[in-house]
Structures are given as structure tokens and as C-alpha cells.
Amino acid sequence: MGLSACGSRPSEQATTSTEPLVIGISLPLTGDFSQPGGEARRGYEVWQKQVNAKGGLLGRQIQLKIVDDASNQDTVVTDYTKLITQDKVDLLLGTFSSLLNYPASAVAEKNQMVFVEPAGGAPNMFARGFKNLFFAQPATAPHQADVFVNYIKTLPADQRPKTAAYPTQDDPFATPVISSMQKQLEALGVKTLYTQTYPADTTNFQSIASQLASKKPDLIAQGAVFEDGVGLVRSLKQLNYSPKMLFQTSAPSNAGQYSDGIGAANTEGVFYTVSWNQDAKTPQNPDFVADYKTAYKNADPAEDAADAFAAAQVLQAAVTAVGSIDQAKIRDWLHSNTVQTILGPLSWSQTGEPQGQFLLAQWQSGKVQVVAPSEAATTQSVVNPKPDWK
Amino acid sequence: MAQLIQALVLGLLIGGVYALMASGLTLIFGVMQIINIAQGAFLILVATFTWWLWRETGIDPILASVITTPLMFGLGWLLYRLVVSRIKGQSPSMSVLLTFGIALVIEGVLNVVAGNKFKSATPSYFEESFTVGSIHLPKPQVYGFLAALVVLAGLYLVLTRTWTGRAIRAVSQNPSAAALVGVSAAGTAALAFALGSASAGVGGSILSVLYPFFPASHYDWISRLLGIVVLGGMGSLPGAMVGALILGLAETLTATYGSLRWSTLVFYLVIMVVLLARPQGLFGARLREDGVAA
Numbered sequence: 210m211g212l213s214a215c216g217s218r219p220s221e222q223a224t225t226s227t228e229p230l231v232i233g234i235s236l237p238l239t240g241d242f243s244q245p246g247g248e249a250r251r252g253y254e255v256w257q258k259q260v261n262a263k264g265g266l267l268g269r270q271i272q273l274k275i276v277d278d279a280s281n282q283d284t285v286v287t288d289y290t291k292l293i294t295q296d297k298v299d300l301l302l303g304t305f306s307s308l309l310n311y312p313a314s315a316v317a318e319k320n321q322m323v324f325v326e327p328a329g330g331a332p333n334m335f336a337r338g339f340k341n342l343f344f345a346q347p348a349t350a351p352h353q354a355d356v357f358v359n360y361i362k363t364l365p366a367d368q369r370p371k372t373a374a375y376p377t378q379d380d381p382f383a384t385p386v387i388s389s390m391q392k393q394l395e396a397l398g399v400k401t402l403y404t405q406t407y408p409a410d411t412t413n414f415q416s417i418a419s420q421l422a423s424k425k426p427d428l429i430a431q432g433a434v435f436e437d438g439v440g441l442v443r444s445l446k447q448l449n450y451s452p453k454m455l456f457q458t459s460a461p462s463n464a465g466q467y468s469d470g471i472g473a474a475n476t477e478g479v480f481y482t483v484s485w486n487q488d489a490k491t492p493q494n495p496d497f498v499a500d501y502k503t504a505y506k507n508a509d510p511a512e513d514a515a516d517a518f519a520a521a522q523v524l525q526a527a528v529t530a531v532g533s534i535d536q537a538k539i540r541d542w543l544h545s546n547t548v549q550t551i552l553g554p555l556s557w558s559q560t561g562e563p564q565g566q567f568l569l570a571q572w573q574s575g576k577v578q579v580v581a582p583s584e585a586a587t588t589q590s591v592v593n594p595k596p597d598w599k
Numbered sequence: 600m601a602q603l604i605q606a607l608v609l610g611l612l613i614g615g616v617y618a619l620m621a622s623g624l625t626l627i628f629g630v631m632q633i634i635n636i637a638q639g640a641f642l643i644l645v646a647t648f649t650w651w652l653w654r655e656t657g658i659d660p661i662l663a664s665v666i667t668t669p670l671m672f673g674l675g676w677l678l679y680r681l682v683v684s685r686i687k688g689q690s691p692s693m694s695v696l697l698t699f700g701i702a703l704v705i706e707g708v709l710n711v712v713a714g715n716k717f718k719s720a721t722p723s724y725f726e727e728s729f730t731v732g733s734i735h736l737p738k739p740q741v742y743g744f745l746a747a748l749v750v751l752a753g754l755y756l757v758l759t760r761t762w763t764g765r766a767i768r769a770v771s772q773n774p775s776a777a778a779l780v781g782v783s784a785a786g787t788a789a790l791a792f793a794l795g796s797a798s799a800g801v802g803g804s805i806l807s808v809l810y811p812f813f814p815a816s817h818y819d820w821i822s823r824l825l826g827i828v829v830l831g832g833m834g835s836l837p838g839a840m841v842g843a844l845i846l847g848l849a850e851t852l853t854a855t856y857g858s859l860r861w862s863t864l865v866f867y868l869v870i871m872v873v874l875l876a877r878p879q880g881l882f883g884a885r886l887r888e889d890g891v892a893a
Binding site: 239244406407420435436449472 | 602605706707717725727737814815862863
């Protein structure tokens with residue numbers, strides 16, 4: 210071995226290696242983000258099993274080296290630094306949330322490694338001019354609600370909301386969605402009656418609910434992560450105020466947990482935007498859903514698991530296309546190509562920002578339906594106005 | 600005016616539940632100088648168990664505290680005898696490390712056994728309210744508050760009217776004098792730890808109805824409870840109650856009249872101001888400084 214091999218990845222030393230291909234991943238398996246972190250792990254593992262069953266990637270079996278970053282920014286930096294410099298993994302996949310991917314992607318960028326992240330759509334992620342970062346969802350946070358605004362534009366004037374309230378959690382993934390929606394709806398003439406940002410540890414929503422009940426907005430658009438989404442609906446119901454339209458960012462996408470939390474009957478008509486739908490007919494989606502159910506006691510996959518699966522699909526497509534794990538080639542290929550994933554087609558700008566559109570979903574009769582855009586819709590009917598609480 | 604009354608009433612209801620949750624923490628500190636970081640994890644453990652009981656048997660979640668309380672009493676007693684007693688006499692920071700370890704173990708076990716998903720018990724009344732004029736009193740909060748009152752009153756009676764309670768207070772005020780009159784410090788400490796844990800039995804059952812929770816929720820709860828206890832004075836039960844009510848009111852009043860962003864900040868600002876004026880907290884006793892001329 211010459212000096213040139215020093216510091217190179219083990220697999221670069223022999224192109225025809227039969228060693229497993231090691232993908233380094235840090236995930237929040239404990240701490241605040243342990244829930245999406247756990248789902249992301251499942252998504253990655255379902256993908257790994259599928260690819261290995263078909264002979265692997267570049268003819269090599271895939272090994273996932275998953276470490277726990279405990280939802281901590283310092284730990285995630287340590288994790289990726291160690292994966293790259295000491296473990297010398299062949300490829301990387303991202304962690305969960307903008308908070309953790311922000312520093313993690315900087316480590317990857319410094320080491321010139323491609324970093325495909327399954328979550329982390331906060332605008333500041335893409336303001337740093339990184340060349341190796343790719344966000345594997347259809348759109349970033351500020352564009353997440355575009356599809357909902359577009360839906361409101363299609364309504365006849367008498368069916369549009371005239372007034373709106375915008376409570377949102379102080380969260381990098383919720384706030385930009387709601388503030389961008391507010392701007393767009395104000396431009397449409399929807400009057401803002403209430404805006405409020407509350408901290409992530411807020412547990413009592415009666416105070417917000419009582420103000421909303423006194424202002425009586427037609428639309429309540431809440432930047433809700435999960436607990437806060439359930440909390441606000443419960444409080445609104447306790448105060449017996451039901452808006453004509455209710456939109457929440459992420460909370461309603463946690464299917465069973467959401468309907469358990471607010472009561473199945475109360476989900477009727479709730480809107481949210483989502484990157485993925487279980488019934489979507491995208492290539493490989495039925496396989497993903499079936500394999501997930503087989504692996505995890507027949508549970509429905511969460512969106513977070515699907516996003517992780519899609520991130521892995523993106524990496525797989527690029528590695529397969531360039532026929533090696535040369536990071537520069539993978540990066541250049543991703544910048545100039547569109548990848549078909551279970552979320553639909555994904556393509557990126559030079560900063561790694563995706564250029565697609567989210568799906569507008571709505572709870573109808575205890576199930577989630579996609580109502581827009583029309584090419585992805587699972588139903589033609591939309592519940593509007595929302596019925597009263599049951 | 601109605602808005603003010605609504606905010607005050609909600610603040611009091613929430614504060615009552617907080618008081619119950621914080622009572623165990625302050626009791627354990629008062630007797631043993633042990634800061635039980637696992638108290639939040641105890642709450643989530645009980646909430647999870649309550650949720651499971653409610654789902655499997657249909658028992659009312661708040662009533663389920665009749666089952667969870669003795670179980671937590673037993674668990675607290677066992678934990679003290681097997682683990683916590685080993686650090687007796689060492690510095691409080693040691694107890695922080697140990698009980699944080701216990702909290703992590705509980706979180707890990709819950710992740711494996713119950714899964715890392717949000718849960719919340721939703722009995723029929725979980726989103727109903729009593730209405731008095733234009734004031735809404737959410738039923739779960741009202742029931743939770745009443746349950747908290749009953750338990751706090753019971754705890755107060757135990758501590759003031761029974762020999763055991765007097766022993767617990769004696770040990771917390773002056774361990775050596777208590778030993779002189781025949782109070783077993785070890786037995787009393789185990790009992791206090793068990794009682795403190797048992798209070799999480801009721802607190803956790805109430806929590807299961809009031810808030811969605813998952814294994815890692817205990818971090819939020821312990822930070823809130825520590826804030827309450829520090830404000831009220833470490834080891835003081837009345838202090839915990841007053842601290843809890845201040846937190847409840849700070850939350851609802853700032854949410855109604857200011858911005859929710861300020862609610863956490865306001866509470867901690869109150870703590871800081873109080874500690875500047877009274878380093879031992881509102882009701883905290885200054886530690887004895889034997890041998891120093893007053």
C-alpha cells in the first residue's frame with residue numbers, strides 16, 4: 210500500500226471489494242426527537258433489507274452503522290465526525306430535524322461527503338451554499354403550505370375563509386410554514402385576527418383556545434408538531450369552538466396517535482400538508498408499505514419512516530448511476546438529475562433545496578385522503594366547511 | 600373581565616395539579632437532601648401504565664390512581680432500599696447523577712415495552728367542560744385538581760397527624776436529634792422516598808388525561824417541577840404548592856395578556872427575583888449552621 214491509501218476509505222482501495230458497503234447514520238434514538246428518529250431508523254432498515262435481498266448496491270451488501278445522537282447538536286457533530294474520520298464509512302445518510310441536520314450537514318460538507326437528509330427543511334439549511342447537501346422531501350418549510358393556499362384560491366369567494374388565526378410552535382419546521390401561509394392568505398384578502406408563537410414546551414392550550422373562541426376566525430392554521438396539535442383541538446372542543454376550517458402542519462400526519470389523541474370523530478375535515486401518503490401509487494411505495502408492516506407488527510408506516518426510505522432511495526439512485534461511491538460524482542449527478550422515490554419525483558437546486566410540492570391531505574371518515582394536487586389525489590371530494598366537534 | 604377570571608381559574612386548576620406532582624420531589628429532598636431527577640420519569644411511567652389499564656379494562660384513568668399509587672409506593676421503597684440508600688450521606692450532586700440514571704433506565708424500558716409513540720388517555724369527559732356563566736372549566740382539569748387536592752390534604756394529614764409523619768419531619772429537621780429519640784433514619788428515609796414516589800402515582804394518572812406524553816416527555820416535566828420546588832423552597836411542601844400556583848398563573852396570564860413566548864421566561868424570572876431576595880426560596884428554611892453564633 211502506498212501513501213495514497215492513507216486516509217482513503219477502505220472501499221476506495223479496491224474497487225471490486227466484496228466487503229459490505231457501510232453507510233454511516235446518526236439518529237435521535239433518545240431524547241426529544243426520539244419518536245421521528247425511531248421511525249427514520251425503521252425506514253432506513255426496510256430499505257436496507259430490500260436492497261440486500263436484491264443483491265445489494267454495486268454488488269455489495271449494505272451495512273448500516275447507526276449511532277444515537279440523543280437529539281443533541283454537539284453529539285451529532287461528534288457522531289458524524291467519528292463516522293467519517295475514524296470509521297471511514299463509505300456513504301452517509303442524514304439525521305432527523307433541521308436542528309440536528311444543520312450542524313451535521315456542516316461536518317459532511319467540510320469532509321466533502323454527500324449528505325442526503327430525510328428531514329430538515331428549514332430555510333437556513335440552504336442559505337449556506339453547501340454543495341453536498343440534499344433534502345429528500347418535495348419542498349422546504351416555507352413552501353410546504355403552498356398547496357393549501359392554491360386550494361383556497363380554487364374556492365368560490367363565498368366558500369373561502371374571510372378571517373384566520375395563526376398560532377404556531379416556535380419550531381424551525383412549523384413557524385416558516387405558517388408565516389408563509391399567512392403572507393399568502395393576506396395577499397388573497399383573508400384578514401388576520403390572531404398570530405401567536407408559543408414555546409416548544411407549552412402544554413396548556415386553554416389560554417390560546419379561549420382567545421380564538423372569542424375572536425371566532427373562519428380558519429385556524431396551526432404550526433403544530435404533535436402534542437400541541439392535539440392540545441389545541443382538545444382545548445377548542447372544551448370551549449366548544451369549532452372553526453370552519455382547521456389546518457395543522459405535522460400533527461395530523463401521525464395517523465393513529467392523532468385520532469387517538471383528539472378522538473376519531475373530531476378528525477373530520479382537518480387539513481395538513483404531507484410529503485408522503487400510504488396509498489400513493491408511486492413506484493415501490495406498495496412494497497415499502499408491505500415490508501414495513503411485515504417488519505413491525507402490521508403497524509402503519511409513519512411519514513418520517515417514508516422520508517428516510519426516500520432519502521436512502523436518492524443515495525441508491527445516484528450511486529447506481531455513477532457506478533461508484535465517488536462523492537463528487539454522486540453530488541454532480543444529483544444536481545443534474547431527477548430521482549423517482551416513494552414520495553414522487555425529487556430534484557434539487559444548487560443549494561440542495563428540493564423543487565417540488567407537498568401533498569394536501571385531509572382526514573375524511575377516519576381516514577387520510579390526498580385532496581390536492583389533482584394528479585396525486587386519492588379522492589375528488591373535499592370536506593368544507595369542517596363539521597362541528599362531535 | 601371574563602377573560603381575566605378564565606385565566607385565573609385555569610391557572611389555579613393547572614397549579615393544583617403541578618403542586619401534586621412537585622410534592623413528591625420536595626418531600627424527598629426535605630428528608631434526605633436527595634434531588635430525585637427520576638420524578639418526571641415516574642410520572643411518565645405511571646401515565647403509560649394508566650393509559651394501558653384504561654385501554655385494557657376501561658377503568659377511569661384518574662380513578663386508576665387507586666391502583667398506581669400503591670404500586671409506586673412499592674417501587675419507591677424498593678428503589679430506595681436497593682439503590683438510593685447506597686449514596687446516603689454523600690453530596691446532593693451524587694443523588695442527581697444516580698436518579699438521572701434511574702430516569703434514563705425508565706425511559707429506555709418504556710421505549711422498549713410501550714413503544715416510542717405519543718399516548719393520551721381519552722375518557723368520555725376528556726374534552727368536556729363545566730360552564731359557569733361565560734367561564735369554562737375543562738372537566739379533566741377539574742377532576743385532576745380535585746384528585747390533587749385530596750392527595751395533598753392526605754399527605755398533609757399524614758405528615759402532621761401521624762407518628763410516621765412526625766418521624767419524617769423530625770428526620771428532615773434534625774436527623775441526629777431524631778435518632779436520639781429512637782427514630783430510625785434509614786426506615787424513615789425509605790418511607791419518605793416511597794411516599795414521594797407514590798405521589799407520582801396520582802400525578803401520573805392525572806397527567807395521562809391532561810397531556811399527550813411519550814417516554815422522553817419526562818425531561819420537560821422534571822425541569823418544570825424543579826423550577827417549582829426551587830421557587831417554593833427546597834423541601835417545603837407549602838412552598839411547592841405556592842410555587843406551583845405561581846407557575847400555573849404565570850402560564851395562563853402571560854398567555855392571555857402577553858405572548859406565550861414569555862410564559863416560561865416569566866416563571867424563571869420570578870424564580871430569579873425571589874432567589875435574589877431569599878436564596879432559600881419562598882418557604883425554604885435556611886440550613887442549620889450549628890456552632891455558629893447567631
